[in-house]
Every structure is written in C-alpha cells, then in structure tokens.
Amino acid sequence: MLSKKTQYAFKALMYLSQQKDNGPILIAEISRKKKIPLKFLENILLEMKKEGILESKKGKGGGYFLAREASDIVLADVMRLIEGPISLLPCVSLHFYKKCDNCNEKECGLRDTLIEVRDANLAILEHKTVQDLT
Template structure:
C-alpha cells in the first residue's frame, strides 16, 4: 500500500507537471490546490529535490519545478525513494533484501508467490511514468 507521503508526492508532482510552463511553483500554491499540509509537503518536496527529481529557486518568482520531463520520472523510483521496498516481503526485495525469520526460502511457497507478485508489480511500475499518471487523470 502506498503511504500518504507517497500519494501526496504524486499529487504534488502531477501539479508541477501540469503547471510546468508557469516556471517554479510556490509550496503554498501546491498545498492549497492539492489540499496537503504545508509542513508535510515541505518535507516531501525536499526529499524529491535531494533525489534529483525536483529543482528549486529562491526569492521572487521562486518555488519548485520538475528537473526532468514527466516521461522520465519513473513511478518505481519515486515509490522506492519515499516508501522503500516495493516487494511485500523483505525476502523477495531486490533492493532491500532481508532474510525472513524462521524461513527456508528455497522451499517457502509464500516466497515464490511473492517474488512473482514483485516481478509483475515492477513490470508495471518501472515502465510507467509521471506522464502516464497525467494521461490517466485527464481521461
């Protein structure tokens, strides 16, 4: 399940993408338009900036903006950045692997099923971008 933080990040990113021709957008505008707590949004946008998804400009005419085109912002990257692993079990995670307690992975049926779930989920998320989210919301 996506955390509220990640959901809000996608709401903010889509707003920035929809308004990319305006230049940098104030946090307060995004907060008001997408109904996200200003303080919470500040932290989210800072994380996205540190990860190289957003840029910011200070002063008059300042705010946040997308560094990359929406077609290059992969959903999997944003989810991993904010929520961590995409896999439902740590023993099937590609980037955050941990052995489950009292588990024999080679004979664990749950491990094999969850690896298949992970693979199919990644097939979608690694091939979908912010542009796809924008197209879906316009439909």
C-alpha cells in the same frame, strides 16, 4: 497500500508536471490546490529534491519545478524513494533485500508467490512515468 506520503508525492509531481510552463511553483500553492498539509509537503518535496527529481529556485519567482521531464520520472523510483521497498516481504526485494527470520527461502511457497507479485507490480511501475499519470 500506498502511504499518504507517497500519494501526496504523486499528487505534487502531477501538479508540477501540469504547471511546467508556468515556472517554479510555490509550496503553498501546491499545498492549497492539492489539499496537502504544508509541513508534510515541505518534507516530501525536499526528499525529491535531494534525489534529483525536483529542483527549486529561491527568492522572488521561486518555488519548485521538475528537474527532468515528467516522462523521465519513473513511478517505481518515486515509490522506492518515499515508501522504501515495493515488495511485500524483505526476502523478495530487489533493492532492499533482507533474509526473513526463521525462514528457509528454498522451501517457502509464500516467497515464491510474492516474487511473482513483485514482478507483476514492477512490470507496470518501472514502465510508467509521471507523464502517464497526467
């Protein structure tokens, strides 16, 4: 299940994508239009800025805007940034692998099944972008 934080990140990205011709957008506007708590949104946008998904401009006419085209912002990358691993178990994660406690990976049927789930999810999420959401 996607956390509220990730849902808000996608809502903000979709809004910024739709407003891209209007220049930088104030956090307060995004918060108001998308009904996202302001303080929570500030942290989310800052994380995405640090990762190079967003840029910001200070001063009059300032705000946030997409650092690259919406068609270049992959959903899996945003999810990993905000959520962490996409996989349901750490032992099947591609980017955040960690061996499960008390588990023999070679004999674990759950692991095998969740690898299939991970791969099915990634087949979609790594090929969809913010542009596809708008």
